[in-house]
Amino acid sequence: MREPVSVCLALYNGEKYITEQIDSILSQLDHIEDELIIIDDCSSDSSVEIINSYNSSYIHLYQNDRNMGYIKTFEKAICISKNSIVFLSDHDDIWVEGRLNKMYDKLQEADNWLVCSNFETFNNKGESKVRFKTKLIQSKPEKFTRNILSIFKGNIAYFGCTMAFRKELKNYIIPFPDYIDAHDLWISMTGNVLKKVVHLEDITILHRIHDNNTSFVQRDFYKKLYTRFLFLKTLIDAYKRKRMNNIQIKKK
Incomplete structure (x- = not known):
């Protein structure tokens, strides 16, 4: 059995694309301790509402209290991650099956x-x-x-x-x-x-x-x-x- 992984995703105004990305990630998480850490960098669209609509124990949503930019947001996500393997993810891409x-x-x-x-x-x-x-x-x-x-x-x-x-x-x-x-x-x-x-x-x-x-x-x-x-x-x-x-x- 593989070790659990942490996926670190930086989110900012991603309402158009975030669903397709999250679905492609969740389809590959199958360890009980896997985690998808999503940090919203003060989005002004419906990104947070979309994340909250998911009923997945893998998803852990955090919200910055001020806009930090994607570099600091990724740094924060990496610091929060707890598992042996860390993946980085943008909010608007799609994971290929088997990635x-x-x-x-x-x-x-x-x-x-x-x-x-x-x-x-x-x-x-x-x-x-x-x-x-x-x-x-x-x-x-x-x-x-x-x-x-x-x-x-x-x-x-x-x-x-x-x-x-x-x-x-x-x-x-x-x-x-x-x-x-x-x-x-x-x-x-x-x-x-x-x-x-x-x-x-x-x-x-x-x-x-x-x-x-x-x-x-x-x-x-x-x-x-x-x-x-x-x-x-x-x-x-x-x-x-x-x-x-x-x-x-x-x-x-």
Whole structure:
């Protein structure tokens, strides 16, 4: 029997899409201790009412008392999560059938702490859209440095909605650095620094593209330059946390 999982979902004005996403997640939860943690970031639509209409013991709804933004909302959800495996989820995507088990099984191999998968994108008309041409390929130990370089180049498909990780990683990623503008790149950077990330080549997410998405935003030259600076800071901080945690482990 598999270990229980925690699914962390950040919600903001998701009334149009949240039902389809929740249904795709609940269909894959079958452990009595599984949990779907939903944190509403002060939605002004009927998102909360939709969540409350579900009669599921898996769902645990929390509401922010002020708008915190999706990065801090995900951080809060991860802190609340109690299970061995943590999945991240946006409110407007759809989980592909078998996603949970495929990613869970990948985390059982070797000493993997973080798994990232591929995804497909579609619009509100159901049309397939190619928004990120680079696909993840199976990682090998000698490829971690290459993955980090690809983060700097901006040509590796690391997105939070495609991630799951073991609870041990929380000691290294929480709290999120205050300066980051992408929690998924912080998590993936840390996973590669620790040499505990693995790529799953399967498509496990249908990622919806619409006007309110924050993903795939085009950036000008100066914004790209500043982003690379932030990547360097995350790399340095990831190594610092690795060293600090190793010291604490040795003391124990």
